Structures are given as C-alpha cells and as structure tokens.
Amino acid sequence: MKLxxxxxxxxxxxxxxxxxxxxxxxxxxxxxxxxxxxxxxVRNFFHYICNDNQHNERTLIDAxxxxxxxxxxxxxxxxxxxxxxxxxxxxxxxxxxxxxxxGEQVIPAEGMLExxxxxxxxxxxxxxxxxxAAIQAGEQVPETVGILKAANAVKAAAAxxxxxxxxxxPDMIVGGTAHIEELRAALEGFRLSGKPIVxxxxxxxxxxxxxxxxxxxxxxxxxxxxxxMMTGVSSQLIFLKDLLDRLGINxxxxxxxxxxxxxxxxxxxxSSKENLEQNQAMVDSIWESWASKMAEARGxxxxxxxxxxxxxxxxxxxxxxxNGLVDELVTKDxxxxxxxxxxxxxxxxxxxxxxFAGYAKAKFTTDYKKAKVAIIYADGEIVDGKAxxxxxxxxxxxxxxxxxxxxxxxAVVLRVNSPGGSVVASSKxxxxxxxxxxxxxxxxxxxxxxxxxxxxISANTDKIFSNATTLTGSIGVFSMIPDISGALxxxxxxxxxxxxxxTHSDIYTLIKPLDAAETAYMQASVEDIYDRxxxxxxEGRDMTVEEVDAIAQGRVWTGAEAEGIGLVDQIGTxxxxxxxxxxxxxxxxxxxxxxxxxxxxxxxSVEMILEMFGAGETVFAGTPFENVENAFRGWNESQAxxxxxxxxxxxxxx
Numbered sequence: 136m137k138l139x140x141x142x143x144x145x146x147x148x149x150x151x152x153x154x155x156x157x158x159x160x161x162x163x164x165x166x167x168x169x170x171x172x173x174x175x176x177v178r179n180f181f182h183y184i185c186n187d188n189q190h191n192e193r194t195l196i197d198a199x200x201x202x203x204x205x206x207x208x209x210x211x212x213x214x215x216x217x218x219x220x221x222x223x224x225x226x227x228x229x230x231x232x233x234x235x236x237x238g239e240q241v242i243p244a245e246g247m248l249e250x251x252x253x254x255x256x257x258x259x260x261x262x263x264x265x266x267x268a269a270i271q272a273g274e275q276v277p278e279t280v281g282i283l284k285a286a287n288a289v290k291a292a293a294a295x296x297x298x299x300x301x302x303x304x305p306d307m308i309v310g311g312t313a314h315i316e317e318l319r320a321a322l323e324g325f326r327l328s329g330k331p332i333v334x335x336x337x338x339x340x341x342x343x344x345x346x347x348x349x350x351x352x353x354x355x356x357x358x359x360x361x362x363x364m365m366t367g368v369s370s371q372l373i374f375l376k377d378l379l380d381r382l383g384i385n386x387x388x389x390x391x392x393x394x395x396x397x398x399x400x401x402x403x404x405x406s407s408k409e410n411l412e413q414n415q416a417m418v419d420s421i422w423e424s425w426a427s428k429m430a431e432a433r434g435x436x437x438x439x440x441x442x443x444x445x446x447x448x449x450x451x452x453x454x455x456x457x458n459g460l461v462d463e464l465v466t467k468d469x470x471x472x473x474x475x476x477x478x479x480x481x482x483x484x485x486x487x488x489x490x491f492a493g494y495a496k497a498k499f500t501t502d503y504k505k506a507k508v509a510i511i512y513a514d515g516e517i518v519d520g521k522a523x524x525x526x527x528x529x530x531x532x533x534x535x536x537x538x539x540x541x542x543x544x545x546a547v548v549l550r551v552n553s554p555g556g557s558v559v560a561s562s563k564x565x566x567x568x569x570x571x572x573x574x575x576x577x578x579x580x581x582x583x584x585x586x587x588x589x590x591x592i593s594a595n596t597d598k599i600f601s602n603a604t605t606l607t608g609s610i611g612v613f614s615m616i617p618d619i620s621g622a623l624x625x626x627x628x629x630x631x632x633x634x635x636x637x638t639h640s641d642i643y644t645l646i647k648p649l650d651a652a653e654t655a656y657m658q659a660s661v662e663d664i665y666d667r668x669x670x671x672x673x674e675g676r677d678m679t680v681e682e683v684d685a686i687a688q689g690r691v692w693t694g695a696e697a698e699g700i701g702l703v704d705q706i707g708t709x710x711x712x713x714x715x716x717x718x719x720x721x722x723x724x725x726x727x728x729x730x731x732x733x734x735x736x737x738x739x740s741v742e743m744i745l746e747m748f749g750a751g752e753t754v755f756a757g758t759p760f761e762n763v764e765n766a767f768r769g770w771n772e773s774q775a776x777x778x779x780x781x782x783x784x785x786x787x788x789x
Contacts, residue, residue, distance in 0.1 A: 242497055245297040246487030247478060250304065252343070255280050255492040257310030257318060259514040259552050259582060260737045280492050282314045282582075283510070283709050283731075288495035289321035293328035298489065300477055301325060303334040303350065305343035311552070311583030312421065312604040315342050317708040319428075322349045331477065335470050339455065340364040345425050348432040354473070357464035361452045367444050368418040376404045383621030387649050389657045391665040392611030395689025401615070413690050417606065420693040424603040433459055505730040506723050508716050509544045510709075511535065512733065517556030517564070517588040526553055528560025534734055535567035539574060544732070545723075546576045546716040549596060550709060555587025558612060558664055564592045565671070572597070576719040580712035581605040581703065586691055587612075590702070591668060595675035598715060600707040601694035608702055610672060611689025612664045614657055618648045676701055 255277050262279035280288075292298040301322070308315065322332060326349065334347035337356040344365050347353050355361075379386065379401060386401035396410040406414075423437070430440035443449055443458055455461045465473065471483035478486045511534065513526045521530040538544055549568065555561070571577055572595070579585075579593040581601040586609035593599065601607060623629040623646065631646045642653050649657070669683045676683070678701060686692075686700050697703045705711070710726070717729045 242493045243297075243487040243489055246299065246489045247474065248292050248298045248301045248491060248494060249488045250301060250491045252303075252305050252308040253277065254490060257282055257285060257308070257314035259314075259512050259550065260733065261496075262737050277309075278492060280495050282310075282317050283713075284495045285314075285318055285491075286321040286708065286710050288491065288498050289318070289325050291498040292494070293325045293330065298330070300330050301332045302474060302488075303332060303347060304336075305334060305346045306336060306338045306340065308340070308342050308346060310342070312342075313552075313582045313602040315346055316602045316604060317710070319346055319349050320708055321710075322346070326351070333473070333477065335465075336461065338362055338364060339449075341366070341368065341425065344460075345429055348429045352463075353461045354463050354465050354470055355452050355455055355461040357452055357466055363449050363451075363455075365444070365449065368422045370414050370418050372400070372406050372410070372414065374400050374404050374406070376400075376402055383619070383623075383625050385618040385621065385648065387616045387618055387654075388613065389615070389654065389661050390611065390613035390689070391661050392613075392687065392689025394691070395609070395611035395613055397611075397613050397689075398615045401617075409690075416696070417691060417693055420696055421604045424693070424695055435459065505728055506545050506717075506720050507541075507543045508546045508548065508713060508720075508729045508731055509538050509541075510548045510550055510713070510731060510733045511538065512550045512552070512735065513564070513589065513592065514550070514552045514582070517553055517560045517592075519557050519560045526556070526560070526564070528557060528563040530735075531560075532563045532567045535564065535571055538734060539567070539571045544575060545720045546578070547571060548709070548712050548716050549577055549579045549593055550582060550712075551579060551585040551589045551593050552582030553586075553589035554584045554606075555589050555591070555609065557588065558591075561588035561591040565595070568592060569595065576716060578712050578716045578719075580707075580709045581607060581694060582709075591671065594672045597719075598705070598712075599703040600705050600709075600712040600715070601697060601703040602708065603693065603695040603706050605694035605697075605703075606691050607694060607697045608686070608690055608692040610668055610683065610687035612661050612668060613689075614661055616643065616649065616657075617645055620646045620648070672702075 256279045258279040258281060260279075260281040261284060262281075289301075292301065310318075326332060331352070332350040333352045333354065334350040335354045335356070336343060336347055337358070338361065339355070341364070376386075386398065388398040388402050390398065393409045394413050396407065396413075399407060399410060426440055426444075427437045430437045433440070443460075448458065449455055449460070452461075452464050456464055471486075474486055475481065475483045480486060511531075513531065515525040517526045517528065519528050521527050523530070538547060568577060577596045579596040579599040581589075581593075581599065583602075583605065585593060585601065585605055585607045590607055590610060620631070623631060633641050633644070633646070635641055639653055639656075641647060642649070642656075666680075669680050669687055672678070672683045672687070673680045686702070692700065692702065694703060694706060698706055713729075713731065714726055717723050717726050720729070723729060
C-alpha cells in the first residue's frame with residue numbers, strides 16, 4: 136500500500152522596481168516550521184499505526200485474522216484521520232507557500248557588493264535551499280548560486296555605478312575547483328574596472344586564499360588561535376579488500392585500462408603503482424595551477440610560496456603577515472573602519488551592503504528578442520532511466536531531442552560536470568547529441584569533472600573548453616559483480632539452491648563466483664566497449680585509435696594536462712564557451728547579442744516539498760528477511776552485467 140499525493144506547481148513573479156532590487160526570498164519561518172512539523176507528524180502517525188516492524192513481531196507468514204483485523208481497523212482510522220489532517224495540512228501548506236513570496240528582501244541600489252561565502256554556495260545551476268534541511272538545521276540554509284549567474288553578477292558589478300567595491304569573506308567557501316576558478320576569473324575582470332576588491336580572512340584555507348588572492352588588499356583576523364588550513368592538496372585512497380575478506384565477500388572486477396582504478400578499493404589492500412602515479416600527477420597539477428596564481432598575486436615565486444607550505448612556516452596570523460601573504464592584521468571593528476573609509480564615510484553603520492546572492496538574482500534578465508543559445512547541464516553521475524537528480528540517460532536523451540526540435544535555438548553549450556557512469560546511458564545521450572550537431576554548433580564546457588562517461592558524451596562536440604583543474608579523461612570501462620556466497624554460507628548461515636535452465640543462467644547473480652568462461656565472456660564485452668570508446672575519442676579529437684589508446688587506459692588527467700595531450704581544446708570558463716557559441720551564430724558578435732536558456736530547470740523549494748509526497752511511501756514495510764531478499768532482487772534487476780565508464784573518485788579542495 137502506498138500513499139501518494141498529486142503535485143501542485145506554484146509559480147511566483149518577482150517584480151523589478153527602479154533603483155531597488157526586490158527579491159522574494161524571506162521565509163516566514165514560523166508558518167513553514169508549523170507546516171513541516173505537521174507533515175512529519177502525519178507521516179509518523181501512519182508509519183506507527185500501519186507498520187508493526189518496531190516490535191519485531193511480524194514474520195513472512197504473519198497473516199492470522201487478529202493481525203488482519205488490526206491492520207484493517209488501523210487503515211480505516213488512518214484514512215479518517217488523514218482526511219482531517221489533510222485539511223489542516225493543506226491550509227498550512229497554502230499559508231507556507233504564500234509566506235515564501237510574502238516578504239521581500241530589499242537590495243540597496245548603491246553599496247559594497249558583499250561576497251560572504253557563509254551565505255551561499257557555488258554550483259552548476261541555481262538551487263533553492265532545501266526547506267527540510269533548514270528545519271533540521273534550525274537556521275537558514277545557504278542557497279546555491281549557479282556559476283554562470285555568479286560570474287555574470289561580478290561582470291555586471293564592474294559596470295554598475297552603484298557598486299562601489301567588492302568585500303569578500305572567503306573562509307567557508309563551498310564549491311568545486313572549477314566553480315572557484317571561474318569565480319576568480321570573473322573577479323580578475325572586475326579589477327580591470329578600477330574598483331577595489333578587499334578580503335577579510337579569519338581561517339585561511341586553500342580555496343579561500345586562492346579566491347582572496349585576487350584582491351587588492353587582504354586583511355586577516357588578529358585573533359589568537361587562528362588555524363591554518365592552507366596546506367596543499369591531498370587525496371586519500373581507501374581499500375576494503377581485507378574487510379571484505381573477513382566478511383566472506385569476493386568482488387569480481389573486469390576492466391580495461393591499467394589506470395582504470397574504479398573498483399580497485401574492493402580488490403586490493405593497497406594502491407596499484409599506476410593508481411598512485413595518476414593520483415600524484417593529479418594533485419600536483421591542481422596545486423601547481425593554484426599555487427602559481429597565488430604566488431604571482433603576492434609578488435613571490437611559486438617555489439617560495441611552496442616553501443612556506445612545505446616547511447610549515449605559516450602557523451600564526453603573524454606568519455602570514457611577515458611572509459607577505461596578507462597586508463594587515465585587523466580585528467572585526469578595525470575591518471569595519473577600513474570598509475567605511477573605502478565607502479568614503481565616517482561610520483560603518485552608513486555603509487550599505489549588497490548581498491551577492493540577491494544581487495545575482497536581480498541582475499539576471501532575459502531579452503527574448505535576441506538569438507537563443509541553450510545550456511544543457513549534464514551535472515551528476517550518468518545513470519539509466521529517468522531519474523531527476525542525476526544525468527539519466529532516457530530523460531537527457533528526451534531533453535536533447537526537445538532542444539534539437541526547437542528551431543529558435545541557434546547554438547548549444549553542453550556543460551559537463553560528471554564523473555561518468557552507465558555506458559548505455561552515455562551512448563543514448565551521445566546519439567542525441569550527434570543528431571543535435573547536425574543542425575546547430577555544440578560547444579562543450581567542463582566543470583569539476585568530465586571523465587569517463589562524461590568525456591564519452593562530449594568528445595565529438597565542436598570545441599571543448601575546460602578549467603585547469605577539471606578532472607577529465609578516464610577513458611576506460613569496467614564491470615563488477617560481488618560474490619557474497621561465502622558471507623551467506625559462513626557468516627549468516629544462509630544456504631542457497633540455484634536452478635538453471637541453461638549452463639550460465641546465474642552468471643549475474645551475487646551468490647557464485649564467475650567461472651573461466653564467464654570471466655572471459657565479460658572481459659570480451661569490456662574490451663569491445665573500450666574499443667568503441669577509443670574510436671569515439673579518435674573521431675572527435677582527430678587522432679588515431681593508437682594515439683588515443685596511449686593516453687587512455689583509464690587514466691585521469693587535469694584540464695591543464697588534457698590540453699597538452701589534445702583531449703581538450705582550450706582552458707576557459709563557461710562564459711568563454713558561451714562567447715564562442717555566440718560568435719558561431721551568423722550575425723551575432725558576442726554575448727550581448729544572445730538570449731541564454733538553461734536545461735534542465737532546477738527544482739524550486741516548493742517542488743522539493745511536493746516531490747516528497749508524490750514519491751509515495753510503503754507503509755506496510757516488510758520484515759528484515761524480506762528486505763534482504765529485495766536487496767538481492769534489486770541488484771539483479773538494476774546492476775547485473777552492466778559495464779561502466781566512470782571515474783573512481785572525486786577530489787575536494789578545502
């Protein structure tokens with residue numbers, strides 16, 4: 136039995152008022168909390184009444200009349216209460232939705248543009264804060280600002296006479312390496328306007344200082360106990376074979392590519408030589424890209440900068456000052472005095488602050504009279520089906536087909552931020568992209584990752600832009616089937632009897648090791664797909680298959696490395712890719728002449744709420760034994776025999 140609700144789509148219009156920016160983002164917390172609390176209680180009530188698992192009394196054959204009557208009565212009572220509660224919930228819901236747009240945050244038309252990284256995060260697209268996360272946290276959760284909108288906001292600020300300067304607090308920045316790179320590039324453009332950028336650091340981090348280093352002045356807190364988190368890039372590799380051996384689980388890994396380390400954590404106790412080699416090269420390349428810019432910004436060599444890091448010479452705030460990495464140590468009050476001076480006023484209370492997230496929204500406008508360029512965001516793991524939160528093959532193929540059939544779209548930018556995934560889904564997406572290229576130019580822009588399946592779908596685009604720290608390549612494939620027969624027999628004391636119609640009917644189950652013929656069969660499939668992968672890359676990058684194979688083998692490259700070996704065309708941002716797409720259209724001279732449309736549309740907070748109920752919930756949950764059975768069936772149905780083109784890890788820089 137499942138409880139479902141129909142989705143209700145709610146749209147609001149935020150008016151623009153001359154000389155002031157009005158953004159409807161203020162939430163009536165009390166009403167929203169009441170609404171969500173009520174929903175939670177209703178859901179818990181049904182779960183309690185209808186689910187007997189908490190007492191561990193039900194069994195697989197629990198079907199006597201007493202339990203039947205109990206459940207029948209519970210269902211009737213539940214439905215009656217749901218009808219009553221539904222009226223209350225609906226009223227609360229309407230009030231909460233109305234509250235979402237009832238208050239307006241007024242953005243000053245004049246002031247300092249404040250980039251406080253505790254108030255927003257950087258992402259591929261705009262994303263409203265999860266209302267449930269806000270309730271759980273007990274405070275407002277930062278919303279996500281899409282990197283394109285963030286970059287455009289900085290560009291707009293450079294030309295906006297109302298923006299006097301930029302004040303940045305980068306300590307708690309959240310975003311991928313590419314997002315931070317692209318924001319920094321936009322800030323470099325802002326400095327050309329002649330307006331200053333000042334930063335205030337309390338806790339130095341790699342990402343925070345990298346962003347702050349673009350500033351005209353860097354100030355640091357003079358508090359005792361400052362912790363230096365700026366120590367370079369580190370990658371940790373975890374290996375589970377010893378644990379799996381103790382559990383009686385044997386992971387059977389079939390792959391091509393000596394650097395294709397996906398699955399290595401399950402079959403080795405330590406890293407392979409090849410995996411160590413590529414990891415070392417990756418972290419070195421990422422850090423070299425960032426360290427060189429930070430050093431140049433402070434007027435020292437990269438060698439000098441690395442010496443400060445390697446020799447642990449940056450322990451206190453005074454160390455940062457003495458080594459020229461910051462300009463002055465100040466308290467919060469002193470920082471406010473400096474901001475007031477920049478603002479040309481005698482008191483900080485007179486300084487008007489323009490919040491960055493609100494400004495970015497206010498400055499986002501659309502001119503429907505201009506040539507249309509579509510951005511398609513392939514953001515997330517590539518999976519089969521029509522999932523909304525990943526790059527689902529069927530859903531994305533349909534989306535690309537829709538864009539192809541829109542005659543008003545004159546060019547497309549494929550924004551890839553994906554470590555890869557399903558080969559089948561990647562193939563579906565590429566097929567539609569190939570059809571799209573027959574009618575309009577398709578330009579690729581790489582975010583934090585564009586590896587394996589992410590590279591598969593984009594290798595044949597007309598031009599590829601990548602950030603320097605993008606992780607790309609990983610041209611290799613693998614398949615993996617765990618054998619848990621040992622765990623079942625020796626640990627859980629579960630015996631399984633298999634009945635086959637043919638010799639290898641049970642090849643994709645979890646309860647037997649692969650024999651020699653089955654292993655060879657799966658290896659042949661992996662080899663065929665690898666050959667297809669290298670052929671796609673060779674065609675798209677104007678290389679021979681042999682040349683591709685030499686730099687493939689599953690190896691992951693940074694964008695800077697990939698440019699040198701021909702896997703990408705140019706180091707550049709999403710904005711650079713859009714500029715290139717714009718000038719590829721007849722009669723268009725640049726970004727100012729195009730209208731940008733984005734696909735897919737990100738979910739609103741209201742849609743998040745409604746999706747939770749629309750998804751449904753099984754209220755008569757099964758026993759633990761039933762759940763084990765479902766896990767087996769789920770693997771067999773969704774994973775068995777699949778071949779993947781996926782990068783084995785992600786790297787996060789704090």
